[in-house]
Amino acid sequence: MTKAAVFGTGSWGTTFAMLLAEAGNEVMLWGRRQELVDAIDRDHVNPDYLPGVPLPPSLRATTDPGRALAGADFVVLAVPSQRLRANLAAWKPSIPPHAVLVSLMKGVELGTTKRMSEVIREVAEVPDERVAVVSGPNLAMEIAHRQPAATVVACTDESVAERLQAICHLPPWFRPYTNPDVVGVELGGAVKNVIALAVGVSAGMGMGDNVSAMLITRGLAEISRLGAALGADPHTFAGLAGMGDLVATCTSPLSRNRTFGENLGRGMTLDEVVAATRQTAEGVKSCESVLELARKHDVEMPITEVVVGVVHDGMSPAEAGMLLMSRSPKPERYGL
Numbered sequence: 001m002t003k004a005a006v007f008g009t010g011s012w013g014t015t016f017a018m019l020l021a022e023a024g025n026e027v028m029l030w031g032r033r034q035e036l037v038d039a040i041d042r043d044h045v046n047p048d049y050l051p052g053v054p055l056p057p058s059l060r061a062t063t064d065p066g067r068a069l070a071g072a073d074f075v076v077l078a079v080p081s082q083r084l085r086a087n088l089a090a091w092k093p094s095i096p097p098h099a100v101l102v103s104l105m106k107g108v109e110l111g112t113t114k115r116m117s118e119v120i121r122e123v124a125e126v127p128d129e130r131v132a133v134v135s136g137p138n139l140a141m142e143i144a145h146r147q148p149a150a151t152v153v154a155c156t157d158e159s160v161a162e163r164l165q166a167i168c169h170l171p172p173w174f175r176p177y178t179n180p181d182v183v184g185v186e187l188g189g190a191v192k193n194v195i196a197l198a199v200g201v202s203a204g205m206g207m208g209d210n211v212s213a214m215l216i217t218r219g220l221a222e223i224s225r226l227g228a229a230l231g232a233d234p235h236t237f238a239g240l241a242g243m244g245d246l247v248a249t250c251t252s253p254l255s256r257n258r259t260f261g262e263n264l265g266r267g268m269t270l271d272e273v274v275a276a277t278r279q280t281a282e283g284v285k286s287c288e289s290v291l292e293l294a295r296k297h298d299v300e301m302p303i304t305e306v307v308v309g310v311v312h313d314g315m316s317p318a319e320a321g322m323l324l325m326s327r328s329p330k331p332e333r334y335g336l
């Protein structure tokens, strides 16, 4: 039986662990807090992140990383992106030598501008073919309530992607596709959070669906430009990890990033929005690292720029809208 250790008892870590367990794998979830770990391990619930969702009794949980990692074939990482480096360094000594490390995270590291797979490779000192990424339109709450979803599993080694695909395929509930384009799949997941903040701000200001569609479409152009500069396959952005995730996150009231933006657009202050947000809205921090990455590669990302302005630099939503709409008129060239 395949053994998986899942790190992070938040909404996506727990949901993915539940999928893996129901697909017949031996799964151990790691969490920081004993009380929550006990609730998962003993009562088969996660009241903090998935209230009302029964978890499979075969899903076990522990606060001991060594116990979670013993004999693991797959090590699945689902902590907030900015927390990965320090945590992974602590877990590294117990990671089995042949385990595949899988990122569920959608962020870019502040300071280094590294994608999560790059952080994993660097900290765990593993080669490309032992690092995989899962990303797609996967709102955890919908999946936890057993609604169907598809995703992308990416690894430069297609046989590893296929192994991961096989252990998380669970008809009729969850359908993973493989893709060798790790860079594109990861960028799609991280940058759509920034675009979802922008769509949320516009919705909070009372703007209509034309504005959402404009931001989603031009957001995809922005993601594709950055992807092209970083060597991603342009086709990835037309797929589930690109357009698929962008549409789900930008339009769903379940999205934390969209909701964060919406609250800002309604006029709440940043401090008020942060206080009202209990879960991880990755775009809030990653908008800065994405913009830095874009600047390093000389890529223009106007929506990302105004998101950084509104979230971090005191720009008003109205000013952001004016800046975007008064840019010089251009031909529409997708991805350029």
Ligand SMILES: NC(=O)C1=CN([C@@H]2O[C@H](COP(=O)(O)OP(=O)(O)OC[C@H]3O[C@@H](n4cnc5c(N)ncnc54)[C@H](O)[C@@H]3O)[C@@H](O)[C@H]2O)C=CC1
Binding pocket: 008, 009, 010, 011, 012, 013, 014, 031, 032, 049, 078, 079, 080, 081, 083, 087, 104, 105, 106, 107, 138, 139, 140, 141, 278, 279, 280, 282
């Ligand atoms: N929730 C969703 O629908 C989806 C989330 N993701 C991505 O998955 C990643 C994890 O997100 P969620 O599970 O949604 O987050 P969450 O906010 O629901 O949970 C975060 C988890 O990380 C833990 N955590 C927080 N700070 C920590 C630290 N310093 N060290 C160790 N653990 C810490 C929390 O205790 C919690 O268990 C994010 O990168 C997110 O973008 C990806 C797809 C879907």
Ligand SMILES: O=C(CO)COP(=O)(O)O
Binding pocket: 106, 136, 137, 138, 139, 140, 193, 196, 245, 248, 249, 254, 255, 256, 257, 258, 280, 281, 282
């Ligand atoms: O990544 C997600 C859906 O695929 C979840 O989006 P939020 O983090 O904005 O909730």
